[in-house]
Structure formats: structure tokens, C-alpha cells
Amino acid sequence: MKRRERTRQLIELGGLVAKADLIELTGDDRAVILGLLVEAGAKLRGEEREQQLLLWRRRGKRAFEDNAA
Secondary structure, three states, X not given: OHHHHHHHHHHHHHHHHHHOOHHHHOOOOHXXXXXXXXXXXXXXXXXXXXXXXXXXXXXXXXXXHHHHO
């Protein structure tokens, strides 16, 4: 059961990468995509973590709403 849940989580996260157009925008360069994610992780370890989360959460919600419309 845990394996199935993990597989579902990974598929959903991959879907978010696609929804953000990162595959097209990077030419499917996985090193670039990983670099973006590593950079995001670094920002979340910084002093302005809460501000960054708030900003990204707002953008993410807007993106979900735009795709639904």
C-alpha cells in the first residue's frame, strides 16, 4: 500500500512540473529542472521562508484557478 501511495505522489508531483510548463520552458532539461527545485529548497531554508511560502502558495492557487477556467 505504501508503495502505491508513493507512486501516486510522484506522479502528482510530475504533473505539477508539467502544469508549470517547466518541461517546455527548459527543453526537458532535467538538470535545469532539478536546479530550479534545489534553488527553491535553498530559499525555504533561508530567513524569509514564510514570506516565500506565502508568495508561492498565492501563485500556485492562481495557476490552479487559471487552469480550471
